[in-house]
Amino acid sequence: MPLDKRNAVQLTALAAVLLTLSFISLFVGVSSISPRDIFDLSPLQKQILSITRVPRLLSAVMAGASLAIAGTIMQQLTRNKFVSPTTAGTMDAARLGVLAGLIVFPGASLLQKTAVAFAFALAGTYVFIRIVERVKIKNTIFIPLVGLMFGNIVSSVTTSVAYRFDLLQSLATWLHGDFSMILRGRYEMLYVGVPLMAVAYVYADRFTIAGMGDSFAANLGLNYRRVVNVGLFIVAAVSSAVVLTVGSLPFLGLVVPNIVTIYRGDNVRKNLPHTALLGAALVVGCDVIGRIIIHPYEVSVGLIMGVLGSAVFLFLLLRGNARGARGGVGA
Amino acid sequence: MTTAATAAAAVRVRAVRGRLWAAAAVTAVFILLFLVLNIQGDWKFALSRRLTVMGAVLLTALATGGATVIFQTLTHNRILTPGIIGLDSLYVLMQTAVVFVLGAASAAWTDALLHFVLSAGLLTLFAGSLYQGLFRTDKYNVYFILLIGLIAGTLFQSLASFLQMIIDPNEFLITQSRTFASFNNVRLHVLALAAGAVGLVALYVRPCLKYLDVLALGREHAVNLGVDYPRIVRRLWTAVILLTAVATALVGPLTFLGLLTVNIAHQFLGDYRHSTLLAGTVLAGVGMLSGGLLLVERVLAFSLPVSVIVNLAGGAYFLYLVLKESQK
Numbered sequence: 001m002p003l004d005k006r007n008a009v010q011l012t013a014l015a016a017v018l019l020t021l022s023f024i025s026l027f028v029g030v031s032s033i034s035p036r037d038i039f040d041l042s043p044l045q046k047q048i049l050s051i052t053r054v055p056r057l058l059s060a061v062m063a064g065a066s067l068a069i070a071g072t073i074m075q076q077l078t079r080n081k082f083v084s085p086t087t088a089g090t091m092d093a094a095r096l097g098v099l100a101g102l103i104v105f106p107g108a109s110l111l112q113k114t115a116v117a118f119a120f121a122l123a124g125t126y127v128f129i130r131i132v133e134r135v136k137i138k139n140t141i142f143i144p145l146v147g148l149m150f151g152n153i154v155s156s157v158t159t160s161v162a163y164r165f166d167l168l169q170s171l172a173t174w175l176h177g178d179f180s181m182i183l184r185g186r187y188e189m190l191y192v193g194v195p196l197m198a199v200a201y202v203y204a205d206r207f208t209i210a211g212m213g214d215s216f217a218a219n220l221g222l223n224y225r226r227v228v229n230v231g232l233f234i235v236a237a238v239s240s241a242v243v244l245t246v247g248s249l250p251f252l253g254l255v256v257p258n259i260v261t262i263y264r265g266d267n268v269r270k271n272l273p274h275t276a277l278l279g280a281a282l283v284v285g286c287d288v289i290g291r292i293i294i295h296p297y298e299v300s301v302g303l304i305m306g307v308l309g310s311a312v313f314l315f316l317l318l319r320g321n322a323r324g325a326r327g328g329v330g331a
Numbered sequence: 332m333t334t335a336a337t338a339a340a341a342v343r344v345r346a347v348r349g350r351l352w353a354a355a356a357v358t359a360v361f362i363l364l365f366l367v368l369n370i371q372g373d374w375k376f377a378l379s380r381r382l383t384v385m386g387a388v389l390l391t392a393l394a395t396g397g398a399t400v401i402f403q404t405l406t407h408n409r410i411l412t413p414g415i416i417g418l419d420s421l422y423v424l425m426q427t428a429v430v431f432v433l434g435a436a437s438a439a440w441t442d443a444l445l446h447f448v449l450s451a452g453l454l455t456l457f458a459g460s461l462y463q464g465l466f467r468t469d470k471y472n473v474y475f476i477l478l479i480g481l482i483a484g485t486l487f488q489s490l491a492s493f494l495q496m497i498i499d500p501n502e503f504l505i506t507q508s509r510t511f512a513s514f515n516n517v518r519l520h521v522l523a524l525a526a527g528a529v530g531l532v533a534l535y536v537r538p539c540l541k542y543l544d545v546l547a548l549g550r551e552h553a554v555n556l557g558v559d560y561p562r563i564v565r566r567l568w569t570a571v572i573l574l575t576a577v578a579t580a581l582v583g584p585l586t587f588l589g590l591l592t593v594n595i596a597h598q599f600l601g602d603y604r605h606s607t608l609l610a611g612t613v614l615a616g617v618g619m620l621s622g623g624l625l626l627v628e629r630v631l632a633f634s635l636p637v638s639v640i641v642n643l644a645g646g647a648y649f650l651y652l653v654l655k656e657s658q659k
Contacts, residue, residue, distance in 0.1 A: 082478070086485065131653050141474040146653065148481045149415060152586065153646035160639035163511065169503045172495040250489055300496065306489025310482050317479065 007270065010263075014277040018061070021284045025057045028288055030296045051184045059187040060179060060287050060301075061280040063246050064256075066193030066238040068279025069200050069272060071253025073231045074125075076207040076268060078132050081261070082144040082317075084253035085125075085239045089151035091250075093124020094236075094243040095175050096158045103165055114189055114244050121243075122236035124154060129228065177247035177302025179287050189241050196234045197276060204269035207231055247302055251309025252279060258316050347602045354599065354614045361621040369629060386526070387517040388624070391578050391585070392592070392616025394529050398574035399589025400605065400612050401536075401567050404547050406473045409597070410652055412590045413575045416461060416480025418454050419584035420487035423510045425453055427494045435505045443518040447525065450580035457483075458572040512583035512638035514624065525581045529574065536570035539563050543605040585638050587645025592616040594652060619644075 026049070027033055033045050033053075041049070071084040078088075085091050097120025101113035108116075128147055135146060162168045200207075206227045210217050214224040242249065256279045260271050283301065286308065290299040362385060370377045402413040429439050438445055461480050495503060508516070542563050545553050554560050578585070589612075596611030623637045 127650070134653065141472075141478050145411070145415075145474060145478055145481065148485075149411065149649065150653075152415070153642070153649055156586065156639075156642040156646060160635065160643060163507075163639065164635060168507060169495060169500060172492050176489075176492045176496045178496070248489070248492075250485055300493055303489055303493040306486055306493075310486040313482055314479060317475070317482075 011273060011277065014274060014281065018277055018281040018284065021281055021288060022057055022061070025060070025284050025288050026053050028291050029053065052182070055184050055187050056179050056182045056287070057284065059182050059190050059246060060283045062187075062190040062193050063242045063249065064252065064279040064281070064283030065276035066190070066197055066279075067242055067249060067252045068256035068275045068282075069193075069197050070235045070238040072257040072268065072272065072275050073200060073207055073235055074253070075257055076204075076211045077129065077228060077231050078143060079211040080132075080140055080143045081258055082140060082254065083132075083147060084251070084257075085235060086248075086250050086252075086254060087144040087151070088125060088128045088147040089154050090121050090125045090128070090235060090239045091243060091248055092151040092154040092158070094118075094121035094240040095171075095248075096120050096124075096154055096161075097240065098175065098244060099158050099162055099167065099171060102167060102171075103161070110186070110189065110244065114240055117240035117244055118236055121240040122232060124150075125232050125236050125239075129232065175243060175247045176300055177249045177305060178300040179246060180298055180300070182245070187245050190245055192241050193238050196237055197272075199230065200234055201269065201272050203227065203230055204272055208268050247300075249283065249302060250306045251313055252283065252305060255309050255312045255316070256282060259312075347600055347607055350600055351607060351610060351614070354611060354618070358614050358618040358621070361618055361625065365621045365625050368625070383517060383519050383522060384514045384624070385621070386522050387514045387582055388620045389617055390522065390526055390529055391514075391582050391588075392613050392620055394574040394578040395585065395589045396592050396612035396616045397533075397536075397609060398571045398578070399593050400609050401543065402571050402589075403593060404543050404605070405564065405567060405571070406477075407547075407549070409594060410590065410649060411477065412586060413571050414579070414584065414586040414589070415484070416458060416477055417482075417484025417487055418458060418575060418579055419586050420484040420491065421454060421457055422450060422579050422584055424487040424491040424494075425450060426506050426509045427491050427498065430502050430506045431494050431498050435502055443516075443521050444524065447521045447580050451528070451576050454576035454579055455572060458576060459569075462568050462572060509583060511636040512585045512641075513636060514582055514620070517582060521581065525577050528577050532570050532573045532577075536566060539566050539570075540605065540609070543567075544603070547603070547605075583638065585641055587649065588616060588619070588641050591641065591645040591648050592619060594648065595619075 023035075027035055029048075029052075031044075031048055033041075033048065037045060067085065070090075074083050074085065074088060074090075075081055094117045097117035098113065100120065101108060101116035105112060105116070128150055131146060131150065132143055135143065158171070159168070162171045206222060209220055209222050210224055210227040210231070217224040217227070257271075257275055260274045260278060264271050264274060283305070286304040287301045290301050290304050293299055366378065366381050366385065398413050403409055403411065429437070433439055435441075439449055440446060458480075461476060461483070464476055464479070495506075498506070542553070542558050545556055545558055546563070546567075548556075550560060592612045592615040593608075595615045596608055599615075600607055600611045602608065602611075619641065620637065623640045627635055627637045627640065
């Protein structure tokens with residue numbers, strides 16, 4: 001079928017882009033390793049590759065793919081194209097969790113800290129979903145506005161507590177999206193995204209139905225609560241893992257699903273592989289750019305994503321406004 | 332109107348007025364306590380310092396309260412504040428950038444007056460250009476403009492956090508002193524300038540305030556009732572921008588103060604008229620801030636900035652508002 005063929009071609013193209021970027025990513029950096037050395041690596045080069053370059057690449061791929069998918073899930077559940085972990089307080093709640101972990105269990109391992117951050121992210125996202133269910137104005141723009149406001153409040157709590165304990169700068173440093181601190185042994189938590197993405201693929205259609213409301217979902221014989229909870233679980237787990245290992249990647253979960261929708265339409269399950277690949281390619285690409293522009297120094301990926309992401313999001317907004325039709329099925 | 336209805340209305344108005352006086356009395360007690368409680372040493376010096384702080388409190392409550400009341404009527408929404416369009420993040424970014432680029436010894440940082448004028452100017456410029464978009468399109472989509480402002484805010488935040496990551500820790504501590512709202516840092520001559528600015532804005536917007544009750548009915552009704560909608564609304568928006576910019580530049584970001592005070596006034600007065608609402612909001616603001624300052628300075632021994640208390644209270648109240656009464 002021509003449609004399937006187009007799908008395959010697009011996927012192959014995306015995969016090719018990702019592979020190329022990954023290849024570049026491995027050979028960009030202060031200590032030069034050229035592709036020609038690949039069969040004849042010195043021990044130092046081997047070390048650099050295995051301790052920083054490869055972990056860095058893998059974490060970028062994993063963070064990009066899983067965060068983009070988390071964004072898709074949230075957009076399906078709230079049936080709103082402008083919702084994502086950044087615009088729903090999830091990231092802010094995870095940050096508060098990181099802080100709580102720092103203060104209450106200073107000696108905890110990274111895994112324990114993630115558990116705390118995860119609990120906070122889950123609670124934050126849950127509150128947001130409840131707010132969306134309660135709010136009567138289902139205005140497509142009003143919902144993310146409430147979400148961002150909610151996120152602002154959570155982060156003002158974080159700031160206050162961090163101020164009290166003199167942790168503001170360490171917190172800002174830790175939570176700013178940045179791959180330069182990624183080393184072997186410090187990123188493996190991101191693998192949690194792999195099984196979760198598989199679950200998301202299985203549940204994709206159910207998320208769409210759940211987004212249409214609990215009575216509609218019940219009509220089709222779907223356990224609304226359970227589907228929403230699965231979605232929340234995935235979003236919270238992915239967000240907290242990314243926040244703890246990489247830091248904030250603003251707008252990633254927002255922009256990538258929207259771009260995929262623009263060129264592919266709205267079949268969520270079929271879109272998921274595209275979303276994952278595009279998310280990964282975007283993060284790897286931003287990371288490469290960040291390492292090149294002020295070589296030998298680095299601009300953090302969080303900054304590049306922030307600039308790029310807000311530009312793309314503004315473009316999407318203005319485009320939608322000009323057409324008079326804003327994303328989301330039947331708003 | 333029947334006489335019974337008129338009488339009932341008169342009783343209601345009297346009740347509202349009574350509550351307003353009660354609020355004024357409580358606020359006055361707070362102010363007095365703040366001024367005289369626990370003075371050690373030179374009375375004259377302490378009192379003059381405290382009077383400056385109280386002046387900043389009054390001005391902030393007036394500017395923030397007025398801006399938020401107008402803003403909420405214009406947007407027909409009771410859970411948003413003018414600060415959410417990214418003004419606070421812009422302010423923080425500006426503080427960090429000044430110290431990072433020019434250094435903490437530069438005039439733009441140490442000269443309080445220059446610093447105030449620069450901050451207020453930049454904030455006005457940004458908010459003004461954003462709201463220009465409101466009037467350029469026919470559709471007048473407020474939420475759309477607000478969302479753009481919020482996105483800009485997130486962008487400012489990521490820029491600021493990047494600077495905070497690479498800035499020298501000592502300089503970071505210096506910027507930190509200004510990124511939290513503080514009333515004790517306000518200098519008298521800056522306060523006078525800010526008061527002048529707020530006074531001018533008040534004169535400018537005064538003739539429009541009486542239309543707020545009609546504007547609350549919505550655009551169509553207001554136009555039907557003979558309000559020159561575009562002109563009045565533009566003037567009101569200008570006032571919102573200027574008041575928010577001046578208040579932020581004077582004491583620092585207090586995002587949720589307006590949200591908190593307007594809703595307290597709504598709940599306590601139970602009145603829809605903007606004249607009483609404005610008065611109630613300003614009173615609530617002064618009470619909240621002087622109460623917060625009393626708490627911070629006399630009980631907590633300066634261990635927390637007052638903005639933290641305002642933000643915590645405001646945040647909790649926001650959640651309560653959204654979850655309790657689902658939006659009208």
